[in-house]
Amino acid sequence: MSEPVSNDRNAPLVLGIETSCDETGVGIVRGHTLLADAVASSVDEHARFGGVVPEVASRAHLEAMVPTIERACETAGIRLFDVDAIAVTSGPGLAGALMVGVAAAKALAVGLGKPIYGVNHLAAHVAVDQLEHGPLPEPCLAMLVSGGHSSLLRVEDVTAGVDPMGSTIDDAAGEAFDKVARLLGLPFPGGPHIDRAAREGDSVYVDFPRGLTSRRDLERHRFDFSFSGLKTAVARWVEARERSGEPVPVADVAASFQEAVCDVLTRKAIDAAASEGIEDILIGGGVAANSRLRALAEERASARGIRVRVPRPGLCTDNGAMVAALGAEMVARGRTPSPLDLPADSSLPVTEVLV
Numbered sequence: 001m002s003e004p005v006s007n008d009r010n011a012p013l014v015l016g017i018e019t020s021c022d023e024t025g026v027g028i029v030r031g032h033t034l035l036a037d038a039v040a041s042s043v044d045e046h047a048r049f050g051g052v053v054p055e056v057a058s059r060a061h062l063e064a065m066v067p068t069i070e071r072a073c074e075t076a077g078i079r080l081f082d083v084d085a086i087a088v089t090s091g092p093g094l095a096g097a098l099m100v101g102v103a104a105a106k107a108l109a110v111g112l113g114k115p116i117y118g119v120n121h122l123a124a125h126v127a128v129d130q131l132e133h134g135p136l137p138e139p140c141l142a143m144l145v146s147g148g149h150s151s152l153l154r155v156e157d158v159t160a161g162v163d164p165m166g167s168t169i170d171d172a173a174g175e176a177f178d179k180v181a182r183l184l185g186l187p188f189p190g191g192p193h194i195d196r197a198a199r200e201g202d203s204v205y206v207d208f209p210r211g212l213t214s215r216r217d218l219e220r221h222r223f224d225f226s227f228s229g230l231k232t233a234v235a236r237w238v239e240a241r242e243r244s245g246e247p248v249p250v251a252d253v254a255a256s257f258q259e260a261v262c263d264v265l266t267r268k269a270i271d272a273a274a275s276e277g278i279e280d281i282l283i284g285g286g287v288a289a290n291s292r293l294r295a296l297a298e299e300r301a302s303a304r305g306i307r308v309r310v311p312r313p314g315l316c317t318d319n320g321a322m323v324a325a326l327g328a329e330m331v332a333r334g335r336t337p338s339p340l341d342l343p344a345d346s347s348l349p350v351t352e353v354l355v
């Protein structure tokens with residue numbers, strides 16, 4: 001892990017806990033410096049179900065929590081008593097899973113006598129980039145794409161609130177990757193497998209639909225996404241192939257599907273930034289690890305004079321460092337900590353960054 005940059009030496013030491021889905025994440029940061037990012041994933045336990053099973057995730061968090069906290073402290077070379085504040089994902093996410101993290105964070109806050117910050121998972125996906133690329137440009141346009149969310153947010157000060165500009169009206173981008181992977185016989189979670197398969201494929205092999213991009217749709221849903229029609233189109237195409245007895249060209253279908261998703265995501269993100277006169281786009285969430293999305297966003301944004309920031313893949317998927325990063329920013333900006341009875345709120349609105 002990195003050495004604290006000089007002006008971070010006296011910055012608050014914050015431990016962040018993330019348990020909104022299937023990753024038990026414990027991160028430790030000092031200011032903008034990442035000291036530890038321990039993650040225990042239960043993804044293998046969900047694979048045979050083709051999606052995350054909430055009860056399985058909750059139990060796994062319970063088992064992984066203490067060892068993951070210990071591992072993070074060891075990596076950071078700190079004792080729990082050194083921590084200045086605890087941050088935890090309060091929501092949105094799976095209710096039972098969130099509860100495990102929130103309960104652990106409360107126990108630490110009480111035991112150590114330190115303040116607790118219950119934060120929004122989506123805002124944490126934005127804040128994490130500070131650990132890699134320094135202070136966030138203000139304002140910036142954040143595109144969050146993962147298994148549970150696909151949103152375009154205008155961010156002025158991530159500790160004060162974020163402004164939703166658009167989101168998916170049906171499936172999340174990562175959900176579409178996971179469902180299409182399943183159709184193609186690829187393992188769960190499907191994103192990385194489609195990404196890999198697509199490298200050998202032809203992205204113009206099938207012209208799959210681009211959701212909510214017709215002139216009429218743009219009137220009502222300029223910055224919204226829809227991926228369920230695309231998923232159905234892939235299913236129909238694959239079924240037709242199978243019925244005719246011909247083999248399904250997995251790499252070509254993966255590449256064509258991926259192109260359709262990345263085309264719409266990048267087009268709308270750049271349009272949203274340009275419409276607000278914003279010159280910086282930040283991409284976060286698991287799907288931000290997608291190689292085509294990164295390349296296309298870079299190519300199209302630079303043609304418009306817009307910069308793109310994407311954290312490295314390990315910080316894009318769910319982790320504790322992102323929660324610690326947002327917590328550290330809350331402390332630095334003097335935000336009031338959360339009450340000790342803060343809730344785990346599975347449907348916490350994106351506008352509420354600190355509970």
Ligand code: KG4
Binds near residue numbers: 145189286316317
């Ligand atoms: O942010 P994340 O770890 O958890 C959620 O909050 O959902 O995102 C997981 C999602 C999964 O749907 C996974 O398939 C997708 O991110 N993903 C990818 C890639 N890596 C992970 N999607 C496309 N390409 C990738 N390389």
Ligand code: ZN
Binds near residue numbers: 121146285
């Ligand atoms: Zn997430």
